[in-house]
Amino acid sequence: NAGVTQTPKFQVLKTGQSMTLQCAQDMNHEYMSWYRQDPGMGLRLIHYSVGAGITDQGEVPNGYNVSRSTTEDFPLRLLSAAPSQTSVYFCASSFSGEYNEQFFGPGTRLTVL
């Protein structure tokens, strides 16, 4: 199993540009989520999905869109990048249920100039 994969590893954008961060998992997990990690802020949940076709907002959803058309993929879209979105982004997945060990991807480091 490849586990949770994220692409790209690094990205530099200019303010106003759009892009999609890719996330895929091959463990047949129902649950997928996106976090951003900023110094001193820990992990903050952006969006999550409990299954294909179902998404919900987390703590900091503004400026980001998601969709879940398949079990495997959960892309995160930045429609108009802003410097405040400079961060490290992590995707995670798990089975649903009370014990749901989350598996994390290696992260995407995004810089918005």
Add this chain to the structure above:
Amino acid sequence: GEDVEQSLFLSVREGDSSVINCTYTDSSSTYLYWYKQEPGAGLQLLTYIFSNMDMKQDQRLTVLLNKKDKHLSLRIADTQTGDSAIYFCAEKREGNTPLVFGKGTRLSVIA
């Protein structure tokens, strides 16, 4: 306010024990987790404890849970330089809800 709280930094000497503390606020939490993040990497599950347990030991790791005070701790015995990382506490509440993470404690091990 912050749901899960941890101190941000801890520094220990190699060979000493490290104790990382965490407090949470939701009494319905079912599982509590400790994740480890090494530099430049994602988080990996280190250990977990179910809410009806008081203690869990796994080699050098000991997790203590005080449900009355909503306090969780992670003790690392004989701390090594390879233990230098950020440690996140996380709680799983009832139902199909996301994990709630603390801000992480950066552990520095001095040789």
